Amino acid sequence: MVPTYLERFGDSVKFELKVSLPQNTLPKNTVYELIPSFRYGSQVYAFDKKLGFSSDSIGPYVSPQTKASFSMPYRDGMEKGRLMAYGQLTHQKTGKSLKTGEEVLAEGIITTSELSQIGQYYIDESIPVMGLSVKYGDQDAYGMYKDGWTELQRLFMAYSNLGFAEKSEYMKVIEGRGDFSHKNLLFMELKDYDKVRKDVLPRFDRLAAVSMATTEKSEMEIALLSRQIRKGEISAALLNEAELAAAVDLEPGLGEKEVLLKRMCEVHPSAFSFNNLGVVYLNLANRSLDRTEKNRLLASASEAFDQSNGFFENPYAAYNIGLVYWMMGDKASAYNAFYRAMAITRLDELRKVHEAALGAVSIYNGDYRLAVIHLNKAEKNEINLFNQGLANLLAEDYYNALIQFEESAILDISNGYPFYGMALIAARNGEEIILYENLSKAVSRSAYLRKRAPLDMEFIRYHDKVGFKDAIR
Structure with a gap:
C-alpha cells in the first residue's frame, strides 16, 4: 500500500x-x-x-x-x-x-509529532523553563540535603526492637534509590514493618520537619553576602545551606545562580545542590543558539545530575537526565529515563510530572495510544491538554482531540498551539472556514507557528488558496 x-x-x-x-x-x-x-x-x-x-x-x-x-x-x-x-x-x-x-x-x-511539548517549554517562548528544581525546605524532598538520610539511619541504629540482620535490610533501603515515599513502600515488604511504622517512622516525620537548616540572616544580609560570594571576595561557608538556597532564589539571572550553586556544591554538597545546578545548565543550554556551547552545557547538566544521583538516585535528577536526552534528540533514552524516575517516587505531584513527560515523548516516538494513557494521569494544564489532543489527533480520534484542544485554549487563550491543533483537525476534515479561522488565531499568537504553517505538509492542499494565505499573514 x-x-x-x-x-x-x-x-x-x-x-x-x-x-x-x-x-x-x-x-x-x-x-x-x-x-x-x-x-x-x-x-x-x-x-x-x-x-x-x-x-x-x-x-x-x-x-x-x-x-x-x-x-x-x-x-x-x-x-x-x-x-x-x-x-x-x-x-x-x-x-x-x-x-x-x-x-x-x-x-x-x-512532522506533526514535533509539536509535542514537555513541561513549561514551548519552542518560541522568550523565557522557556526546563527541569525539576528542588525547593529547599520541602519535606517531601527530605534526603536531598547535605545531611541526607543521616537522621533516619540514626533512628534505625538506635531502635532496640530490631535485630542486626533486620536493621541491615532497612539500611539497604535507606541507602538505595528513591525518595522517602518509595523507601517507605519497600519498608512495607520487610520483616517487622508494623513495629517500625509505629515506633520509628512517626519520630522521623517529626524530626524531618525541623532538622533542615533555617535562615538566621535577613534577606538583605543574604543578598549582600551573596554578591560578595559571587565576586569571590568571601567564602560561601559564611552562609548555611538554607541561606545559600535562599540566595539562589533571590537571584533572577541564570549566570548568578550558576556561580552560587557551584559554591554551594563545594561547601554543602548534596543531591539538592547538584540537581539544582544541573537545572541551571539545562536552561542555559536551552537558551544557547551555538551548537557547540549547547552541547557543552548539556554535558555539564548531565554531570551535575549524575553527581546528584551519586548521593542517592532521586526522582528529580533522574527526570532531569531525561530532559538532557530530550534536548539531545535521543527520545528513546528520554522515555527510559522518565520511566525510571517515576518508578522511584510515590508522590502524586511528581508522578504527574513524570507521566506528562512520558506522554510527550511517546507522541514524538509515534506511540500515540501509549501517550494518551500517560497523559490521562498527568496534571490537566494547558500544555498537557494540548499534548493529549495532539496524541488523539495523530491517532485519528478527532472528537477527543478537539475537546482537549478547546480545554487547553480555555486555560490559556494567549497560547497559539491549541488553535493550531484545531486547524489541523479542520484541514484533515476538509473544513476550510474553520481551518482558516483557527490558523489565523494560532499564527497571531506564535512566531514559530507562523513560520511553520506555510511549510506544514498537513496543509499542502491549502497552501495555494487565498484563504490560507490570508490566514497566515
Missing part, C-alpha cells in the same frame, strides 16, 4: 509499499523489482531493500503481488522531499534489464 504521505515516527520515517502486477505480465526467466529512493534537496536516500518476484515462482493464472515495510532515518530538510521508485525487469540468464520511468509515490513528510 503506497502512503498518500509519509509520516515521521521519532527519529525515523516508516512506511509500507505494495506491488501488484496483472496476470501473465512477466516473461519466463525474469525477475521484477521495484526500487525506491527518497530525494530531498540535492540528496538521495537509497534503500537497501527492494520489492520483487521471479516469474519462475508465479503460476499462469496468478496476479503477482508483494509488500514490505521500509524505514529511513529522518534528516532536516526531508519534510519537502519525494518518495520515488522505478521498476526493473531483469533476464536471469542474459543479465539484461529494462527500467521503467521513475514515478513519485509520495510527496512530503508529516
Whole structure:
C-alpha cells in the first residue's frame, strides 16, 4: 500500500509499499523489482531493500503481488522531499534489464509529532523553563540535603526492637534509590514493618520537619553576602545551606545562580545542590543558539545530575537526565529515563510530572495510544491538554482531540498551539472556514507557528488558496 504521505515516527520515517502486477505480465526467466529512493534537496536516500518476484515462482493464472515495510532515518530538510521508485525487469540468464520511468509515490513528510511539548517549554517562548528544581525546605524532598538520610539511619541504629540482620535490610533501603515515599513502600515488604511504622517512622516525620537548616540572616544580609560570594571576595561557608538556597532564589539571572550553586556544591554538597545546578545548565543550554556551547552545557547538566544521583538516585535528577536526552534528540533514552524516575517516587505531584513527560515523548516516538494513557494521569494544564489532543489527533480520534484542544485554549487563550491543533483537525476534515479561522488565531499568537504553517505538509492542499494565505499573514 503506497502512503498518500509519509509520516515521521521519532527519529525515523516508516512506511509500507505494495506491488501488484496483472496476470501473465512477466516473461519466463525474469525477475521484477521495484526500487525506491527518497530525494530531498540535492540528496538521495537509497534503500537497501527492494520489492520483487521471479516469474519462475508465479503460476499462469496468478496476479503477482508483494509488500514490505521500509524505514529511513529522518534528516532536516526531508519534510519537502519525494518518495520515488522505478521498476526493473531483469533476464536471469542474459543479465539484461529494462527500467521503467521513475514515478513519485509520495510527496512530503508529516512532522506533526514535533509539536509535542514537555513541561513549561514551548519552542518560541522568550523565557522557556526546563527541569525539576528542588525547593529547599520541602519535606517531601527530605534526603536531598547535605545531611541526607543521616537522621533516619540514626533512628534505625538506635531502635532496640530490631535485630542486626533486620536493621541491615532497612539500611539497604535507606541507602538505595528513591525518595522517602518509595523507601517507605519497600519498608512495607520487610520483616517487622508494623513495629517500625509505629515506633520509628512517626519520630522521623517529626524530626524531618525541623532538622533542615533555617535562615538566621535577613534577606538583605543574604543578598549582600551573596554578591560578595559571587565576586569571590568571601567564602560561601559564611552562609548555611538554607541561606545559600535562599540566595539562589533571590537571584533572577541564570549566570548568578550558576556561580552560587557551584559554591554551594563545594561547601554543602548534596543531591539538592547538584540537581539544582544541573537545572541551571539545562536552561542555559536551552537558551544557547551555538551548537557547540549547547552541547557543552548539556554535558555539564548531565554531570551535575549524575553527581546528584551519586548521593542517592532521586526522582528529580533522574527526570532531569531525561530532559538532557530530550534536548539531545535521543527520545528513546528520554522515555527510559522518565520511566525510571517515576518508578522511584510515590508522590502524586511528581508522578504527574513524570507521566506528562512520558506522554510527550511517546507522541514524538509515534506511540500515540501509549501517550494518551500517560497523559490521562498527568496534571490537566494547558500544555498537557494540548499534548493529549495532539496524541488523539495523530491517532485519528478527532472528537477527543478537539475537546482537549478547546480545554487547553480555555486555560490559556494567549497560547497559539491549541488553535493550531484545531486547524489541523479542520484541514484533515476538509473544513476550510474553520481551518482558516483557527490558523489565523494560532499564527497571531506564535512566531514559530507562523513560520511553520506555510511549510506544514498537513496543509499542502491549502497552501495555494487565498484563504490560507490570508490566514497566515
